Amino acid sequence: MRHLLCAAALVVLASTAGAAGPQLTLAQRTATHAMFEHLVNTPTVIGRHNVPQMAQYLADQFKAAGFPAADIHVIPYHTGSATQGQDDTAALIVRWRAAGTPAAKPILLMGHMDVVEAKAEDWSVDPFKMIEKDGYYYGRGTIDMKDGITGITQAMINLKAAGFRPKRDIVVLFTGDEETNGIGAKNGAGEWLNLLGHPEYGLNADGGGGGFDVSGAPAGFSMQTAEKTYADYTFTVHNRGGHSSKPRKDNAIYSLAHALDKLEAYRFQPMMNETTRAYFEGRQKTEKGPLGDAMRRWLANPKDGEAADFIEASDSEVGLTRTRCVATRLFGGHANNALPQLAWARINCRIFPGIDPNAVKTELERIVNDPTVVITREDDNVASLASPLRPDVTGAYTRAVQTLHPGMPVFPEMSTGASDARPFRVAGIPVYGVNGAWVQVPTDFRAHGRDERIPIQSLYDNVVHWQLMLTDLAGK
Amino acid sequence: MKAVLAFVLAAAVSASALAATDPRTVPTQLSPEWQAKTRAVFKQAIEIPTVHNRGEMPKMAKLLADQFRTAGIPDSDIHFMPYEALPGDNTEALIVRWRSPHATKKPMLILGHMDVVEAKREDWKYDPFVFREEGGYFYGRGTSDMKNGDVATTMAAVKLMSEGFKPDRDIIFFYSGDEETRGVGATLGASKWRNLTDAEFGLNADGGGASYDRNFRPLGFGISMAEKTFQTYFLTTHNPGGHSSRPRPDNAIYDLADVLEKLRAYRFQPMQNEITRGYFEERARQEGNSPLGQAMRRWLANPNDGAAADIVEASPVDVGLTRTRCVATMLKGGHADNALPQSATATVNCRIFPGVDPKTVQAQLQKLAGPKVEVTPDPEFIGVPTPASPPRADIINAVKAASLRFHGPDMHVFPVMSTGASDGSFFRAQGIPVYDVDGSWGISPDDERAHGLDERIPVRAMYDDVLHWEMIIKALAG
Numbered sequence: 001m002r003h004l005l006c007a008a009a010l011v012v013l014a015s016t017a018g019a020a021g022p023q024l025t026l027a028q029r030t031a032t033h034a035m036f037e038h039l040v041n042t043p044t045v046i047g048r049h050n051v052p053q054m055a056q057y058l059a060d061q062f063k064a065a066g067f068p069a070a071d072i073h074v075i076p077y078h079t080g081s082a083t084q085g086q087d088d089t090a091a092l093i094v095r096w097r098a099a100g101t102p103a104a105k106p107i108l109l110m111g112h113m114d115v116v117e118a119k120a121e122d123w124s125v126d127p128f129k130m131i132e133k134d135g136y137y138y139g140r141g142t143i144d145m146k147d148g149i150t151g152i153t154q155a156m157i158n159l160k161a162a163g164f165r166p167k168r169d170i171v172v173l174f175t176g177d178e179e180t181n182g183i184g185a186k187n188g189a190g191e192w193l194n195l196l197g198h199p200e201y202g203l204n205a206d207g208g209g210g211g212f213d214v215s216g217a218p219a220g221f222s223m224q225t226a227e228k229t230y231a232d233y234t235f236t237v238h239n240r241g242g243h244s245s246k247p248r249k250d251n252a253i254y255s256l257a258h259a260l261d262k263l264e265a266y267r268f269q270p271m272m273n274e275t276t277r278a279y280f281e282g283r284q285k286t287e288k289g290p291l292g293d294a295m296r297r298w299l300a301n302p303k304d305g306e307a308a309d310f311i312e313a314s315d316s317e318v319g320l321t322r323t324r325c326v327a328t329r330l331f332g333g334h335a336n337n338a339l340p341q342l343a344w345a346r347i348n349c350r351i352f353p354g355i356d357p358n359a360v361k362t363e364l365e366r367i368v369n370d371p372t373v374v375i376t377r378e379d380d381n382v383a384s385l386a387s388p389l390r391p392d393v394t395g396a397y398t399r400a401v402q403t404l405h406p407g408m409p410v411f412p413e414m415s416t417g418a419s420d421a422r423p424f425r426v427a428g429i430p431v432y433g434v435n436g437a438w439v440q441v442p443t444d445f446r447a448h449g450r451d452e453r454i455p456i457q458s459l460y461d462n463v464v465h466w467q468l469m470l471t472d473l474a475g476k
Numbered sequence: 477m478k479a480v481l482a483f484v485l486a487a488a489v490s491a492s493a494l495a496a497t498d499p500r501t502v503p504t505q506l507s508p509e510w511q512a513k514t515r516a517v518f519k520q521a522i523e524i525p526t527v528h529n530r531g532e533m534p535k536m537a538k539l540l541a542d543q544f545r546t547a548g549i550p551d552s553d554i555h556f557m558p559y560e561a562l563p564g565d566n567t568e569a570l571i572v573r574w575r576s577p578h579a580t581k582k583p584m585l586i587l588g589h590m591d592v593v594e595a596k597r598e599d600w601k602y603d604p605f606v607f608r609e610e611g612g613y614f615y616g617r618g619t620s621d622m623k624n625g626d627v628a629t630t631m632a633a634v635k636l637m638s639e640g641f642k643p644d645r646d647i648i649f650f651y652s653g654d655e656e657t658r659g660v661g662a663t664l665g666a667s668k669w670r671n672l673t674d675a676e677f678g679l680n681a682d683g684g685g686a687s688y689d690r691n692f693r694p695l696g697f698g699i700s701m702a703e704k705t706f707q708t709y710f711l712t713t714h715n716p717g718g719h720s721s722r723p724r725p726d727n728a729i730y731d732l733a734d735v736l737e738k739l740r741a742y743r744f745q746p747m748q749n750e751i752t753r754g755y756f757e758e759r760a761r762q763e764g765n766s767p768l769g770q771a772m773r774r775w776l777a778n779p780n781d782g783a784a785a786d787i788v789e790a791s792p793v794d795v796g797l798t799r800t801r802c803v804a805t806m807l808k809g810g811h812a813d814n815a816l817p818q819s820a821t822a823t824v825n826c827r828i829f830p831g832v833d834p835k836t837v838q839a840q841l842q843k844l845a846g847p848k849v850e851v852t853p854d855p856e857f858i859g860v861p862t863p864a865s866p867p868r869a870d871i872i873n874a875v876k877a878a879s880l881r882f883h884g885p886d887m888h889v890f891p892v893m894s895t896g897a898s899d900g901s902f903f904r905a906q907g908i909p910v911y912d913v914d915g916s917w918g919i920s921p922d923d924e925r926a927h928g929l930d931e932r933i934p935v936r937a938m939y940d941d942v943l944h945w946e947m948i949i950k951a952l953a954g
Binding site: 242251338 | 593594596599656704706708719720721722723724725727729730732733734736737739740792795796801803804805806807808809810811812813814815816817820822823825827854894895924925926927928929
C-alpha cells in the first residue's frame with residue numbers, strides 16, 4: 001500500500017520546479033520503458049496467479065545483466081486469509097555480493113510485486129494495458145509500486161553495467177502479497193533472513209517519494225521512517241433479546257451506541273517521536289497560520305495537549321499526533337421484530353509506534369467502562385517500532401532528491417498505514433521508505449484508485465534516484 | 477408473531493405468598509393416547525425449520541394437511557396456496573374447510589401461522605430445530621410462537637372428528653406462511669382467497685393464553701381484541717467515508733449512535749382506548765395497593781396524568797400498552813475494517829397505538845433524528861391501522877369456561893390489546909373481527925421467549941391446549 005506524501009506538505013513555497021539533474025541514456029530509457037510496460041501488463045492481483053511469472057521475468061533480467069544465477073531466488077509461497085483471499089504467489093530475492101570483504105552488513109532493498117484489484121469497467125482505460133497519454137504512463141501499479149520495482153532493478157542493472165562494485169552486499173526482496181496478507185514480508189523478517197544475509201537496514205521503494213503542486217511548485221519529498229501499528233478490535237454486546245413489542249430496559253444496540261458515543265468523544269494521549277518531531281519541525285517552517293502556531297507550541301512543550309488537539313483536528317495532520325481508533329463497521333440484531341441478542345462494532349486503530357496493542361485494548365475498556373460491552377482483538381499484531389533517523393540514510397536520500405530537484409524540501413514521515421516494513425522493524429531491522437518517484441499532488445494520488453498513473457519523466461528519474469542512493473550508501 | 481400476555485411478579489413480592497401448586501406439575505387431562513399423537517406431530521412440526529427463504533413451508537403444510545386428511549377431510553376441502561412473501565421467498569398457506577352437515581350459522585375461521593422467526597444454532601444452548609423435552613418443557617423454535625397453536629387446533633379438530641362431533645357451522649382453518657415477515661398470506665386470505673375464508677369471525681391461535689407468576693399464582697387470561705400497528709422504519713446516515721487511518725470529524729456510525737442514544741430515552745404520548753381501559757382495570761385489581769396499582773388507578777382516573785402512565789409503561793409486564801413504542805432491532809454499517817463507513821442503518825421497529833397514523837410516527841422519528849438522518853418506512857411491510865374487534869359474549873364465555881376447567885376460578889379472563897401485529901390485523905381490516913384465544917400458558921416472565929433464545933412451552937400447556945380448543949370449538953360450533 002503506497003504511502004504518498006500527505007497533501008499538507010504542499011504549502012511549501014515555490015522554488016525552481018522541474019527535473020534538471022542527471023538523465024538516463026536513451027538505451028537505458030528504452031530498457032526501463034520495456035520493463036515497466038511488461039510489469040504493468042502483468043495483472044498481479046491476488047487470485048490471478050501471475051506473481052510467479054513476474055518474479056521469473058525479473059529474475060531473468062537480473063541474470064541477463066550478469067548477476068550470478070546462484071544469487072537469484074524465485075521463492076514460491078502461498079498467501080491466504082479469510083478476508084483477503086488466496087493465491088499461489090512468489091517472492092524474488094537477489095543478492096549482489098560485495099567485492100571483497102563486506103564493509104558492513106547488507107542493505108536490503110524492498111518492494112512488492114502485487115497490485116490492488118482494478119476493474120476495466122471502472123477505469124477509462126484498460127488498467128492492465130499500459131498506455132502513454134498526456135505525459136503520463138497509465139495502468140494499475142504505475143505508482144503502487146511497479147515504478148519502484150523498475151527503479152531498483154534498472155538501477156542495479158545500470159550500475160552493474162557501469163562497473164560499480166558495492167562495498168557491502170545489496171539484497172533485493174520483492175514480495176508477492178503486500179496488498180493483502182503480508183506473508184512474504186513476515187517470511188522475509190523470519191525464515192528467509194539467512195538468505196537475506198541479516199541486513200543492517202532496509203530501503204523500501206513502497207514509501208517516500210514526493211511531488212509538485214499543480215502550479216509546478218515543489219511540495220516536498222518524504223522519507224518514511226515509522227508507521228503506526230494497525231489493529232482491529234470488536235465491541236460486542238449480548239442480550240437475552242425477546243419480542244420487540246415489549247422493549248426491555250437493556251438493549252444490545254443501545255449499549256453499543258452508548259459505548260460508541262464515548263469512543264467518538266475520546267482522544268488518546270498526544271505523543272511525539274523522533275520522526276514526527278522532525279516532521280513537525282519541517283512543517284512549521286512554512287505553516288504560518290494558527291496551525292503553524294499550534295505546531296510551534298507543541299514542539300516547545302510536548303505536554304501542551306491543547307496544541308496537539310488543534311493539530312490533530314486539522315485535515316492534513318489527522319492521525320499524526322497520537323493513536324487513533326475509529327468505528328468502521330456495525331452489525332446487530334437478527335430480525336426486524338425481535339430485540340437484538342447481539343450487536344457489535346469493529347474498531348480500527350492506528351496505534352502510535354511503540355505502544356502495545358494490548359495496552360490499547362485496556363484503554364478502550366476503560367473508556368467504555370461497561371462490563372456488558374466485551375472488547376476483543378481481531379489480530380495478533382505486535383507494536384510497530386519507529387526506525388531511528390540515521391544520518392547516512394537521511395543524508396543519501398536528501399542528496400539524491402536534491403540532485404534531481406534542487407531546493408526540494410525533505411521531511412521524515414510517519415505513515416498511518418501498514419506495509420511490508422512492519423515485520424522488519426519489529427524484528428529490529430530499521431526500514432526507510434525512500435522511493436524517488438514524484439507526482440503532481442493531489443491530482444495523481446491514485447494508488448488503489450482508478451486511472452492510476454505516473455508522470456513519464458518521474459519513472460526515469462526514479463532509476464537515477466536509486467542509482468544515486470546505492471552509489472552513496474554501498475559505494476563508500 | 478406471538479401476542480404474549482405478560483404478567484407480574486410485582487405482586488409476588490408482597491406479603492405472604494400462598495403455597496400455590498406449580499401448574500407444571502399438575503397432570504394434563506389429555507389422555508395418554510392423544511398425548512402421544514400430539515407429541516409426535518409437534519415434534520415433526522418443530523423440526524421443520526420454517527424460517528423465511530428456506531423453502532420448508534410445503535412440508536409443514538403437508539404435515540398439518542395429512543392430519544386432517546387422515547381424520548376424514550376430503551382432498552377437495554384441503555387447499556395448498558403457494559405464494560411469494562419476501563422477494564424470492566416462495567412460501568405456502570394451508571386452508572382446510574371442515575364442513576357442517578347442517579350449517580345453521582356463518583362459518584368461523586381459526587387462524588394460525590406456520591412460519592417461525594430465525595434462530596441461530598450458535599446463539600442457542602441446543603439446536604433450535606431439534607425438538608427436546610426437558611424439565612417439564614418442550615424446547616425448540618416455534619414451541620410457543622406458534623407451532624403449539626397450529627398443532628393444538630389441528631389435533632383438537634382431529635380428535636373431535638374421531639369422536640363423531642359434527643359442527644353446526646363450517647370451520648375454516650387458515651395457516652399462513654409468512655406472518656413473521658410480511659403477512660402476504662393473511663392479506664391474500666382476507667381478500668383474494670376470501671371465497672375460501674369468509675367467516676363471521678376469526679379465532680386466532682397466535683395470541684391469548686393464561687399465565688402464572690413465579691409463585692404459581694394465576695395472573696389472568698387475556699383475549700386480544702385489538703392490536704397495535706406494526707411498522708418498521710430504517711434510520712440511515714451517510715458520509716463520504718475515506719481511509720480509516722485519517723478519521724474525519726463526522727462519521728456515519730457515530731451519527732447513528734447519537735440518534736440511538738436519543739431514541740433510547742424518547743417516549744411517545746400516553747394513550748388509552750376501551751380495550752386497554754378494560755385491561756388496566758383488571759391489572760389494577762391484581763396489583764392492589766402497590767405503587768404500580770396506584771399508578772394504574774391514577775391514570776384510569778385521569779388519562780392526562782402522564783407521570784402515572786410512565787410508571788405503568790416502565791413495568792416489564794405492561795410495557796408497550798400505554799402508548800406507541802419504537803425500539804432499535806438491527807444495525808448495519810460500514811464496508812471494510814480499514815475504511816471509514818459511508819453509511820450506517822438502524823432498523824427501528826414501532827408498535828403504533830391503534831388510531832395513530834404511521835406517517836405521524838415517521839415525522840416524530842424524523843424530528844428526533846434531525847436532518848442528517850434519513851427515516852424511511854420498510855417498503856416490505858406498510859402497516860395498516862385496524863379497528864378493535866367488538867367484545868362478543870359467546871366467545872368470552874367459551875374462553876371463561878375453558879379457563880375455569882384448566883386454571884380454576886382465580887384465573888380472570890379479560891380483554892387485552894396486543895402489542896404484536898398478527899395475521900388477525902389483515903382480517904380485522906377487511907371486516908372480519910378476530911379474537912386471540914389460544915389456551916397455552918406459561919410462567920411469567922421466564923417462559924416468554926417468543927423470538928428469543930431457548931424458546932419453550934410447559935409440556936402440560938401443550939397438551940391442555942388441545943382440550944382447550946376442543947371446548948372452544950364445541951361451544952362456538954356445537
